[in-house]
Amino acid sequence: MRQAFAAIAFALSAQAALAEGPAQPPPAPCQLPRIASLDMQTEPNGLVTVPVTVAGRAGRWLVDTGNVTSMISDTVATQLNLSRGMYYAPGTMMGGVSINEFAIVPSLEFAGMRAGKSQLSVAPEFVLENDTIGMLAPDIMQHYDIDFDFAAGRLNVFSASHCPGKVVYWTKGNYAQVPMKLDSDGHITIPVTLDGKAMTAVVDTGAQGSTMSMATFESLFRIGGKDAALKPLGNVSVNETKPTAAYRYPFATLSFEGVQVISPNIVLLKDTRMGDDDTGLLLGIETLRQLHMYIAYQEGNIYLTPAEAR
């Protein structure tokens, strides 16, 4: 779920890297220093969660590369009696949901590491599924390499200190090394090719599906809204906001520097608030989970293979 903050006035130290756990022996030259391998649970809607503990409260958190700041549920923040504040400039999640408040947690534990006092945004209850109590966002993740092994159900966390390019440990086969850009909010954009058209895409593991605005689609593909191949899907709603008209087009191939997703399911949305106001395409978990995705935030690359490549 994308969240674009115009400004975050209250800048506490939450976004610092977590203090690491027990001292580890120095890795051998060019060996990937693995910090943790977490149980990554696939929820029935396809989104993935991992265990995180805040102020002693353990729970499952959505892994959301498309958010900005990590978030804690409103209810849990209240139960933990966390001190709160209001953002001077509220943020907006995908679908137009306002994020107005932040909370201060005394401690946060992720991947065997522990941070002290940290700031988290407060998530409205309806954006979280049943027993998910938070969202893990780039403010925490971007200090590490984050490896999504969907097929094995593991989220691996590696230290960012390693030899450049020496990261694809899971296969000796071919892989794609895709340069990525991080905007000021930590959103990842990468170059992709969709049916031969080059464009940029946002990588958003917090979005269930992949979306593109109708305006972008019509502009890039020169295909009008009345084309016979466009199939109306009715109105869809994101984050319980006002529904917007949605369409499907039979795309053939989505390519990442050679690694391909065949017949990608990309929903075209009439309302750009829900799609891609500043990029060509938003890649949600439905597309991403067909890949093994290693995000080297500090190095500035994403490494991709098919999900089951070994």
Place this chain on the structure above:
Amino acid sequence: MPALPAQASAYSEFDAGIAARNLGLCDIAIAHMTAALGAPDLLASLRSGALLVRGDCLRQTDKNAAALADFDAAIALSPDNFDSHLWRGELLEHLARYDDAAADFSTLIRLRPDLSKGYVSLGELYLAQKKYDEALAQYATLIDVGSDDYLGYLLRAKAYFLKGAYELAMVDADRVVKMAPRASPGHFVREAIYEAQGKLALALSDINLVLEDTPDDVEMRRQKGIILWEMGQFSEATDALIPLKKLAAADGYTILWFDLARVADDEPDRDLESRSAAVNLTKWPGPIVALYLGRETPDDIQSFIAAAPFDERDDMRCQAAFFVGEWQVRHHAKPVGYALLRQAASDCPVDYAERGAAAIELSRLR
């Protein structure tokens, strides 16, 4: 150049199953998950998820026994999975296996005492069984556990209301309105309490407050028409219901109330046929609309109810008693009509508009 494997593997079947369910294509999702579960290489950690997704799709397609078997298997693999207990509990409740459903909802509370879902589900289950005190206990815990969120107070107001404890219900409803002045749930419950107490002007005031914020709220606009009908302001009732011609063209209840208001206002409802064109006459309350159109008989309505799912029959009987009663009175079968209206006034739950409306109509007819 690497590409996705051409031959479907256990993981790709699992992946395709999730995608199909998200698209609402349950038959396809069931096929993919069945293939995934049949593959020996499906990761153990994905197996319970595959069972859960397939079970949910089986439930959505009314294959309840198979769905229950999948939920049982998912829970055997992952005993502490929250969704598994929630979905199995909901299915068991639908199957009227209330004690088993209560056990699953209690497990939700044991697993996550800090979350509202278990208390809400268990409370609703008790309400469905008219176990008001047990429901009230769940909502009291929800208020203690929770936060300053109004949900616990809202549900407790509803439980008190259904129990007939109107004063206590009003205390909680007032609190909800104070906590969330722009949200309609508090006004909605308060309006229902006022209506049950016969304070129709106050009920109308709450409805108008909600409609100021959400003028297209179909349920509230229809309720406004009903209250005005109950107040004997038939012309105003018709005016309140007119916008729903566009907003809720397929809503049978709105069609029926519009007809009652217009006829009571001595205006023959000549365009009932065209206004009800979008109503599905085979789905409740469609058969009653068909009765008013002259296409069905009261006996047809009784037959429809007898063939309906067990847990829906009481509600249908209540509504049928009121609307068929009105129809009988209109067709000069007053003894039968009065008897049906008396039945609606006594048997309908207190939160059903037909209960108050029947009582008021009986007093008018006297």
